[in-house]
Every structure is written in C-alpha cells, then in structure tokens.
Amino acid sequence: MAKWGEGDPRWIVEERADGTNVNNWHWTAKNATGWSKQQLKELLTGIEVSKGAVVIKFDEIKSIEGEASANNRKAKLIFLYEWVIKVSFVARVAGFESDYKGYIEIPNLSDENDADEIDVQTTIETRGPHEAEIRSIMSREGTKLIQTQCGKYIKNLKEEFSKGLILPTNSVKPQVISSGKTTIIDKKAFQNTIVESKNDVKEDKPLKAVDVTTFETKDSFKVSTDVLFKLVFEKENVAKWSNSPPKVYSFEEGGEFSLMGGQISGKFIKIVSDDEVQLKWRLKSYPVGHFADVTIKVVDQRDSSDLVIKAVNVPKNNLEDTKIGFERYYCQFLGRTFMCTLSFD
Known part of the structure; x- marks a missing residue:
C-alpha cells in the first residue's frame, strides 16, 4: 500500500504528451x-x-x-x-x-x-x-x-x-x-x-616505448644486380610478386608505399640505383606510429646476385611476422614469380 501523500506508481498519470505506458x-x-x-x-x-x-x-x-x-x-x-x-x-x-x-x-x-x-x-x-x-x-x-x-x-x-x-x-x-x-x-x-x-x-592509450631487435637475411638469385633491383622495386614487378597492385607506390626518395592491401607500408628514404635502398618499413600489426629501419642491398656475385635485407628497430613482438614478410614476399615469391632460382642463407 502506498504511503500517505504518495500514489502507487502504477496509477500515477504524469503530465506528458503521449501518456503511454x-x-x-x-x-x-x-x-x-x-x-x-x-x-x-x-x-x-x-x-x-x-x-x-x-x-x-x-x-x-x-x-x-x-x-x-x-x-x-x-x-x-x-x-x-x-x-x-x-x-x-x-x-x-x-x-x-x-x-x-x-x-x-x-x-x-x-x-x-x-x-x-x-x-x-x-x-x-x-x-x-x-x-x-x-x-x-x-x-x-x-x-x-x-x-x-x-x-x-x-x-x-x-x-x-x-x-x-x-x-x-x-x-x-x-x-x-x-x-x-x-x-x-x-x-x-x-x-x-x-x-x-x-x-x-x-x-x-598513449604510445609506450617499443622493445626492438635486429635481423638480417640474404638470398641468392640467378640474375644480374640491375635486373634483380628492377624485379624488387619497379612498380609493375611489385604488383606481380606481391600478387596485388600497390595501393600507393612512389619509388623516389621521400615517396611512400602501401602493399598487400595496406598490410605493409612505409617510405623510401635513400635510393642508390642498382645498389641499395633505405626505407622506413612497417607491418600493419606494428605498434601505432612505429617503423623499422630497413636496408635492401643487391650484391654482385658474378654468376648470381645476392639480395641482402637488414632490418633494425623491429618490434620484438613482431619479429617472426617481419621475417616472414621479407623472406616470403621479397624472396620466395620474387623467385617463384620470375622463375629465378634462389637459395636460403
């Protein structure tokens, strides 16, 4: 029972436009x-x-x-x-x-x-x-x-x-x-x-310091250094070995790139034709705003050419994915796509 001066809420009709429920x-x-x-x-x-x-x-x-x-x-x-x-x-x-x-x-x-x-x-x-x-x-x-x-x-x-x-x-x-x-x-x-x-x-959340590491990989290809350089970096070749057209690709110093539907992105820092490219490189899974510093170099071995990739400032938590990214994308798929043999170091 309601107290004196109070009504049971089931029966109180408020002053409202609809008066419903x-x-x-x-x-x-x-x-x-x-x-x-x-x-x-x-x-x-x-x-x-x-x-x-x-x-x-x-x-x-x-x-x-x-x-x-x-x-x-x-x-x-x-x-x-x-x-x-x-x-x-x-x-x-x-x-x-x-x-x-x-x-x-x-x-x-x-x-x-x-x-x-x-x-x-x-x-x-x-x-x-x-x-x-x-x-x-x-x-x-x-x-x-x-x-x-x-x-x-x-x-x-x-x-x-x-x-x-x-x-x-x-x-x-x-x-x-x-x-x-x-x-x-x-x-x-x-x-x-x-x-x-x-x-x-x-x-x-604010960005925290990232625990980083370094790794290097090298593979050999049965092509000359100038050909290997073009296979790795020319836009039409990148589209072939990555199996998808780059979303963004400006191969010049300061130019940006985005590959694999945005899974890989970065910026070209220094380009020495037929020799070496330095770049900022990241996987989508990297901590926000973090890039690894990568150097990709082609080395003449007379009867073949080595593709040497060195990456520093790689997040430790993403090390295995980063290795897979380079060894598969830049090495295995490159060799399979253009039918040039390679050997793992």
Whole structure:
C-alpha cells in the first residue's frame, strides 16, 4: 500500500504528451530479429584478417538462424537474443595462384555469453599446402575479429535499437538495465562500458616505448644486380610478386608505399640505383606510429646476385611476422614469380 501523500506508481498519470505506458510499468517488447539480421550481415561481411602472406576476407552470410528482442518491464530493459551463424570466407596467399574457400560457424551468440566467450569454428573446403596456416590464423586473429564484431552488434542492440523502450518521465529516476545474465547496472554506465571489446580502446592509450631487435637475411638469385633491383622495386614487378597492385607506390626518395592491401607500408628514404635502398618499413600489426629501419642491398656475385635485407628497430613482438614478410614476399615469391632460382642463407 502506498504511503500517505504518495500514489502507487502504477496509477500515477504524469503530465506528458503521449501518456503511454506511464512510468514504464507495463511490459513492452520490440522484435529485433529483422534489424539484427541486417546488423550482423553488415558487421560480419566485407571484413578481413591477415597475417604474413595470408589475407582472409569474409564475403557473405551462408546461413543465419535465431531471433532477438528488446523488452521493457518496470523500467528495466531485458535483451534476449540467440543466433547460430555461418559466414563464408576466401583466403588468399600472396604468390599462390589458387584461393582457399571455407566458412566459419558462430554457434553461441546469445544473451548468455559475453562477446569474448563466443566460439568460432572453422571449416576449410579447399585443399592445399596452406590449410594449417589459415586455420591457425582463424583460431586466433580471426576469432578475435569475429568476437569484436559480435560485441559491436550486442552494443548496438542495447544502445541503439532499444531507444524509445524506456520513455522519459517528469521525475528523474535511475534506470536499471537487466541483461540475459540478470546483471543489473546503471543505464549511463551501461551505455559507456558494456560489451565494448577490450580491443576497441587500444588506440586511445598513449604510445609506450617499443622493445626492438635486429635481423638480417640474404638470398641468392640467378640474375644480374640491375635486373634483380628492377624485379624488387619497379612498380609493375611489385604488383606481380606481391600478387596485388600497390595501393600507393612512389619509388623516389621521400615517396611512400602501401602493399598487400595496406598490410605493409612505409617510405623510401635513400635510393642508390642498382645498389641499395633505405626505407622506413612497417607491418600493419606494428605498434601505432612505429617503423623499422630497413636496408635492401643487391650484391654482385658474378654468376648470381645476392639480395641482402637488414632490418633494425623491429618490434620484438613482431619479429617472426617481419621475417616472414621479407623472406616470403621479397624472396620466395620474387623467385617463384620470375622463375629465378634462389637459395636460403
């Protein structure tokens, strides 16, 4: 029973334009299934993950089953959703002609799981020598990307789709949000923090000193130094051995380059024709703003030419990927593309 001077909130009609669902007491539900399917299609297709020579692009929704709704009961928002999704992908390996096709399955995108608890199962339909590498990338980098995108869906469902479910009242009252796990938090705090991927705020943090290292590699090619120099640096040849046209490529001192769909980028610092090129070089996975200092030199060995690559200021955490980048892109793929033999030092 209400105290003297107070009314039961179920029967208090405030002075408001619509007078609907006063004080948000009654249960209201909003079907989010159609909206969710469109959101998931936008978030899970057209994205890609890459590592080393491999680029994996998610191209279309193979199947999507489930439903979603946003509900208001006694000024509490309750979100219910459960999805099983299959997304097809195409994996391309630089220097390798055939594509790998497959799909992932997301079996447990639901209100019972946080974004980082979502499972990603990979099926590769094309047979080839790079299957294990693709599967490894999907199990780590690919899974993280999918979890991040699913996190965005959950966030959008709770912040954007739910607008209008809790109607404004004349008196300011704290609003309580209830998720499928019955977690209750303040709405403002919820909108600011819930379901945000741990990766979403990395760039907001100040840059820290990078622990670096150095490495050098050398390979031999059965061509003259002037020919090798052209094979490595001329734009039309770069497009061939990298298996993709450079997004940006200005081969001059101070000129910039971007290869492999932006996975490799940098700037040419010093160019000595048919001899040596010094450049700032980075992988996309390097810490923000960090470049390795790289020198690429061609050395005449009479019956062959050596390609000597020395890199300093390489982030230790990215050393293996950097080695793969040079040994595969600049050496293995170069030799295979132009049919010149090479030997590893």
